[in-house]
Amino acid sequence: MSQKILTGDRPTGSLHLGHYVGSLTQRVALQDTSSQTILIADMQGLTDNGHTPAKVSGNILNVLADYLAVGIDPERTVICLQSGLPALAELTMYYANLVTVSRLQRNPTVKAEIAGKQFGASIPAGFLSYPISQAADITAFRADLVPVGDDQLPMIELTNEVVRKVNQVAGSEVLVECRPLLSKVSRLPGVDGKAKMSKSLGNAITLGSDDAEIERAVKKMYTDPNHLRIEDPGSVEGNVVFTYLDAFCPDEALVTRLKEDYQRGGLADSKLKCLLTECLQGLLAPIRTRRARFLSDPAGLMAILRTGTEKARAETEETARKVKAAFGLDFFS
Numbered sequence: 001m002s003q004k005i006l007t008g009d010r011p012t013g014s015l016h017l018g019h020y021v022g023s024l025t026q027r028v029a030l031q032d033t034s035s036q037t038i039l040i041a042d043m044q045g046l047t048d049n050g051h052t053p054a055k056v057s058g059n060i061l062n063v064l065a066d067y068l069a070v071g072i073d074p075e076r077t078v079i080c081l082q083s084g085l086p087a088l089a090e091l092t093m094y095y096a097n098l099v100t101v102s103r104l105q106r107n108p109t110v111k112a113e114i115a116g117k118q119f120g121a122s123i124p125a126g127f128l129s130y131p132i133s134q135a136a137d138i139t140a141f142r143a144d145l146v147p148v149g150d151d152q153l154p155m156i157e158l159t160n161e162v163v164r165k166v167n168q169v170a171g172s173e174v175l176v177e178c179r180p181l182l183s184k185v186s187r188l189p190g191v192d193g194k195a196k197m198s199k200s201l202g203n204a205i206t207l208g209s210d211d212a213e214i215e216r217a218v219k220k221m222y223t224d225p226n227h228l229r230i231e232d233p234g235s236v237e238g239n240v241v242f243t244y245l246d247a248f249c250p251d252e253a254l255v256t257r258l259k260e261d262y263q264r265g266g267l268a269d270s271k272l273k274c275l276l277t278e279c280l281q282g283l284l285a286p287i288r289t290r291r292a293r294f295l296s297d298p299a300g301l302m303a304i305l306r307t308g309t310e311k312a313r314a315e316t317e318e319t320a321r322k323v324k325a326a327f328g329l330d331f332f333s
């Protein structure tokens with residue numbers, strides 16, 4: 001049986017190189033072998049932007065243009081908008097009755113995010129419960145495979161708990177369980193060496209970056225703080241420039257040689273950074289051009305999103321109808 005894949009992003013900023021290595025290349029490859037749906041999760045984006053909604057609405061087309069620019073093909077991948085699929089909100093409402101508040105508070109991802117966002121005592125109810133809405137997204141499409149970063153594993157776990165509870169209430173297999181598909185590439189650190197590239201941390205290189213922005217970002221990239229003089233031996237471990245060369249320089253033999261030279265001493269950081277700058281400029285130039293072309297036609301982008309959302313609608317409504325029936329509330333259907 002072919003795999004049914006659901007994945008998505010909150011549109012709270014343009015996508016960056018971390019997305020590129022972590023999920024975008026994987027999605028491009030998967031569209032040949034699987035039935036794939038990508039959800040632009042604008043309602044989930046609102047869960048920490050309720051008072052700054054333009055940050056979400058203003059980034060939907062940016063994210064769509066990013067997808068198309070890297071080669072996600074709307075003919076082979078359904079790209080849809082969460083707010084255009086009210087059945088997802090309906091499912092969330094039903095599932096919320098099967099998940100306890102303490103279960104949500106224990107979710108390690110949500111816990112870390114709450115700490116990072118400094119909500120204090122003002123955690124939006126929507127934010128605390130976004131894992132429930134994510135379970136609705138996944139189950140609505142009957143997805144059995146969900147490509148995720150390791151930070152999203154608790155979402156899959158909660159989704160499968162909801163699936164089992166709904167099936168128990170229904171007395172039949174109304175929903176299907178899913179499994180995570182972890183990307184082979186580990187997470188790309190930010191240019192500052194912090195564990196995660198993130199636009200909000202200011203350490204990201206977005207897919208629309210121009211040559212000068214790329215050069216500037218690489219210049220401030222973290223290397224080996226003890227590599228003071230060119231002739232000193234340098235460390236490759238934890239050296240962000242090498243992490244990026246591993247991820248983006250197609251000439252593996254060259255990178256291996258550079259690592260040896262660097263560790264021996266005599267190779268300047270500036271040489272490495274020059275090479276990396278060229279690699280990234282070469283990678284992003286065609287993506288940036290395509291991205292700009294798509295963004296110059298917002299109506300065309302909107303049409304693509306509308307078509308994808310229409311394609312997704314029947315499936316989500318069918319799942320909502322079954323779940324409603326499982327709770328015995330299918331009076332008008």
Ligand code: TRP
Nearest residue numbers: 006007008009010041044134137
């Ligand atoms: N939580 C994901 C993010 O942080 C976005 C998302 C929403 C998602 N619904 C999903 C991912 C369903 C995978 C499956 O960007």
